[in-house]
Amino acid sequence: MEFILSTESVLKIKADILVLGIFKGQKYSGVIKSVNDTLKGALKDLSEEEDFEGDLGKSLMLSSTLGKIASKRVLLVGLGEKAEFTQNTLRKVGILVIKKIKNISSSAVFSSEVSSSPGDVLAVSEGVLLGSYEFNKYKTNNTSENKIEKIIFSSNKIKAATFTQEIEFARLIADSTNLARDLVNEPPMYLTPSKLAEVASQVAKDGGLKCEIFDYAEIEKRGMNGLMAVSSGSEEPPRFIHLTYEPAKKTRKTIAVVGKGITFDSGGLCLKPPDSMRTMKMDMGGSAVVLGVMKAIAVLKPQVRVHGLIASCENMTGGKAYKPDDVINAYNGKTIEVINTDAEGRVVLSDALSYAVELKVDEIVDLATLTGACMVGLGSYTAGVMGNDQKLIDKIRNASDSVGEKTWQLPMDDELRAEIKSSVADIKNAGSKMGGAITAAMFLENFVGDVPWAHIDIAGPAFMEKESLWNPIGGTGFGVRTIIKYLSGK
Structure with a gap:
């Protein structure tokens, strides 16, 4: 699995799935608002239809962006209560996301809302790697179910060398x-x-x-x-x-x-x-x-x-x-x-x-x-x-x-x-x-x-x-x- 740092807008990064994080009860702002506006309110409409409120462990998939942004789909992930947010939250987000998408996608981009610091990148990537674990060596058909080849982090606040260090540490821990x-x-x-x-x-x-x-x-x-x-x-x-x-x-x-x-x-x-x-x-x-x-x-x-x-x-x-x-x-x-x-x-x-x-x-x-x-x-x-x-x-x-x-x-x-x-x-x-x-x-x-x-x-x-x-x-x-x-x- 390859990890990439991009300074491009998430609207322009090509991937199978764009991952957005939202706190419980949070009003749409920043990157989420920009994505929702570009999608003509589709993300918010789906959230209301499915009673998605941003609870930790919950997620919502918009199955098609109809070419309005570079990513094909959007996964909205709950971050839970803002007052209880830690990097452990992001580790769990990484685990949840990889379990949700590993069978259906080859690439995903995490928005700056969940990758704004080196610690965020470490937590999410560690979660992704831990969540990718499989033990299938004794199965006659032991082909991995994980199709993910590329994880992209969108951030202009992290230096490339620091990003590489965090990814290497995450790999070692995993x-x-x-x-x-x-x-x-x-x-x-x-x-x-x-x-x-x-x-x-x-x-x-x-x-x-x-x-x-x-x-x-x-x-x-x-x-x-x-x-x-x-x-x-x-x-x-x-x-x-x-x-x-x-x-x-x-x-x-x-x-x-x-x-x-x-x-x-x-x-x-x-x-x-x-x-x-x-x-x-x-x-x-x-x-x-x-x-x-x-x-x-x-x-x-x-x-x-x-x-x-x-x-x-x-x-x-x-x-x-x-x-x-x-x-x-x-x-x-x-x-x-x-x-x-x-x-x-x-x-x-x-x-x-x-x-x-x-x-x-x-x-x-x-x-x-x-x-x-x-x-x-x-x-x-x-x-x-x-x-x-x-x-x-x-x-x-x-x-x-x-x-x-x-x-x-x-x-x-x-x-x-x-x-x-x-x-x-x-x-x-x-x-x-x-x-x-x-x-x-x-x-x-x-x-x-x-x-x-x-x-x-x-x-x-x-x-x-x-x-x-x-x-x-x-x-x-x-x-x-x-x-x-x-x-x-x-």
Whole structure:
């Protein structure tokens, strides 16, 4: 897809579709008035006929301009309430527009009303690229439905060099997010822990990152017994992945981004029911975020050292599978009583978090499709954020707000800590159903020491079972853009 900057009037730019944005209740003025007047009021007449008021997520297509302007059709897109307008609005506009027109057009021009600044161009183009995502590699007819070849921005306020920079950044963000989406969408028979390690190795090679892959023998040698235990029921061997980005200049700050990498979760001996098992290829969503982030960081080159850590295995039901009542001696020496083998994500993360502490990092952020409880509490579109450091939590939440990924902080209520106390070990891997997302985070807190740490439970927004207005079906790549913003400030 080609992106072009034009200083011509939108009335004169040739394209299949002209995209105009309008706020709710806005009177026709500027570019919209000019287009409507040239079309002899056709746009306004159609709006009134269809009761189109400019709500965000709504659009209206004028099917023919009868040659009165250079574009063949006009798409009027609602921007919602002006008081609530942000660049996230424009990102959504980009997604909406591409979904509306990708099957019917090869080119579109965005008017200056939605491309008046470099930030506007970035938001819209990012939305267009994210909205263009398809995962069809396993279909016999896998020809893309997207016919769009050219996106034109009409603006005389943006320099060409700045425009190019914004488009390049949008492509990087979209490519990194779409890598995470692809990984989540891969069938588990293909995306095994070993294959995930190969992808990580390629990301490192492409970006000039350091890459270490621990195989079964190395994991066992190092005493990563949580990862060993969870993987014990599977024929597929576990992998521990460590990518490192080292900035060109010396830096005092080091951050670890940790991802849960369960490439398939049957629940283990505490077997999931079929309906709950069906989408469990997505249980490596945290690891997909880590790889998407490291892909981007290698290009953006922030002045901070970044360790990307992934603990990856399958959770299966073989004869050697770990069992309820087992006690695991974790990597940092703490003992874990197994209550539920389907609470495996926190067990493998215990090793990864303890390993991160050994790297003497200044901050740790982990991402995991960890609990159904978080989905019950916050729904399918919002991630839960918890941790031991409010400043870090605020950084994460500010970053997520900036890029339009919804997060909400859950309270680490001390009264709930009794839920994970064990009578036979230091802690147990599951408590009651009440406050399950919080007690899972409290379990993880045992493995971060005094390091500032934030936990992001992405169980809800990492995967969509049906397409929504702003999200594709399947993997969403949720978290990639938030963590890139947090690490780079961009």
